[in-house]
Amino acid sequence: MKQLTQLLLSTIAASCLLTTSICNAKSAVWQVSKGDEFIYIAGSIHVLPPKELPLPAEFNQAYKQADTLVIEADMPAPSNSSAQLTMLKALSYQTGETLSSKLSATVKKQLEAQLTQYDMQLSELDSFRPFMVSLLMMSLELQKQQLFGEGVDSYLAKRAKQDSKELAFLETLAFQLHLFKQLGSQDEDAFIQSQLAQVSSYQALYSAMLDAWRNGDMHAMNELTIMPLKQHDPLTYQILIKQRNLNWLNHIEDYFTDQQKELVLVGAAHLAGEDSLLALLESKGYVIAQLSADEE
Template sequence: MKTLTRHLLISSIAATGLLISGFSTAKSAVWKVSKGDEFIYVAGSIHILPPKELPLPDEFNQAYKQADILVLETDVPAPSDSSAQLTMLKTLSYQAGETLSSKLSAKVKQQLEEQLAQYDMKLSELDSFRPFMLSVLIMSLELQKQQLMGEGVDSYFAKLAKRDKKEVAYLETVAFQLDLFKQVGSQDENAFIESLLTQISSYQALYIAMLNAWKNGDMQAIDELTLMPLQEHDPNTYQMLIKQRNLTWLGHIENYFTNSQKELLLVGTAHLAGEDSLLGLLKNKGYVIKQLNTGEK
C-alpha cells in the first residue's frame, strides 16, 4: 500500500518500465503558459536528481535561455551559510527537554534504532529532530546508499542563474517553508515514524518510478504515485502542502503576465499534477497550457 510517509518525502522536498514511453515522442515536464501574446514557462523540478540524469532534457534549457527571471519555490540556504543552517536545524528540532523517542512506542523506537544502526548512527544523536527532519535524513542516506543522490533541478538552475547573472525570484520565504515542514508528522509521531520505517525498502523503486514519470512529463503517474495516496491517508497535509500553496502561488503567477519580462517558474513536480494542480488552476483562469515535447520545434 502506498502510505503517507513515502509520498511526503518524494513530493517535497519522485522501477518500473511501464511508466516509460518512447523518448522520440515523449513529453517533457515543461509547459508554456500563455494568454494572448504574453507567456511564461512552468516546469516541474525533482529535488534530488542523480548526476547521470544530466544534462537535463532540452526543453528545460530552452525555457531557461528564453527566460529573463528564474522563479523558485524558496531561496534554499547554501550549506556554507552557517546562520541559516542553524535556523533550519533549530526550527526542525524539538525544544529542550522534548525528544522524538519519548513520543514513540517501545516497538517503533527499537525499529528506528535498528534502522539507524545500518547507517552507523544512534537515535540518541538525533533524538531532538522532529519527524520531518529525521525522515529527510533517512531518505537521503538510503538514496545515497543506492547511488541516487544528487542536487535537484532547482539547485542546478539556481547555480546557473547565479553564473549568468540572471534575476531570481521566490514564491515563498524560507521561514514559511520551515514552518510547514515543522508541522509534518507532528500530530502522530509514532504513526509517522512507523510508516517511514515500513517503506524504506521501497524508496528506490518509488524514486525511480517518479523519476521516469518526470522525464516523460507523465503527470497522471505523478498523481497516482504521490498525490492520490496523500489525499487518502492525510487530507490535511495535502491541503497544507499542496492545495493551499498552489492557490497562493496562483496570484504571484498571474502577476508575471503584467510585465514585459519572461519567467521560468520551477516548482516541485507534484504541484503540477492532480485535480488541484497549478496548471489546472491556470487553465481554469483562461490561460492556454501547452506541454512541450521532446524534439518539438
C-alpha cells in the same frame, strides 16, 4: 557530527516530497499563455541523480528564453553557517523534548533498527522533529541506492547566477521551515510508523518518479505521489501540496503583468492531480501547452 549536519542541510533543501529520452518526447515543462503573454512552468525533482543530467531539452529551451528563474525558496549557501544553524534549530524540538519520548516502544524500536542500517543511532537525531527525521531517512536510503544528487532547482539556480539571470522566489525560507515544523507533529508515532513502512520501496518509487518526470507524465506522477499522500496522510497533502499551490497561484498570475519572461520551477508533484498548479491555471482560463523540444 559535521558530516551529519551537512546531510541534514542537504535534506532540507531536497524537501522543498520523487528512463529514456527520445527526440520530440514530452517533458515536464509547460507554456502557460493568456492572450499574447506567456510564461513557462516546469517540474523539478529536488534530488536528481547525476546520471539524469543533462536535463531534457525542453528545460534548456525554456531556460534560454526566460529572463527570470522562479523557484520555491531561497536556500542559504553551505558557507552561511548562521543560516544553516537557524534552519536546524527551526526543525528541532525545544530543550527537554525528544522524538523518542513521543513514540511507542514498538515504533521506537523499529526506528532504531532502521537507523542502524545507516550506521546511525536514534540519540543522534532525537532532537529533530518527525518530518526532518523522515526526510533524513529518505536521503540516507537514496544515498545507499546511489540515487542522491543535486536537484533540478538547485542546478538551474546556480546556472542562473552564472548567467546573471534574475532569481525570484514563491515563498520565504522561514515559511518553509514553519511548514516542515508542522508536518508529523499531530501524531509523531503514526507519522514515523508510516514513513518506516515506505523505506523498503523508496528505490522503486523514486525510479518510477524519475521516469514520470523525464517523460512529463503527470498522470503517472499523480498515481505515484499525490493519490497515496491524499489517501494515507490527507493533512500533509493539504499543508504541503494543496494550500501551497493556491498560495503560489497569485504570484504566478502576477507574472503575466510584467515585461519579463519567467520560468517557474516547482516540485513535480505540484503539477500533478486535480489540485495542481496546471489545473488551477487552466480553470482560470489560461492555455496550457506541454513543450516538445527538437534540440540536438
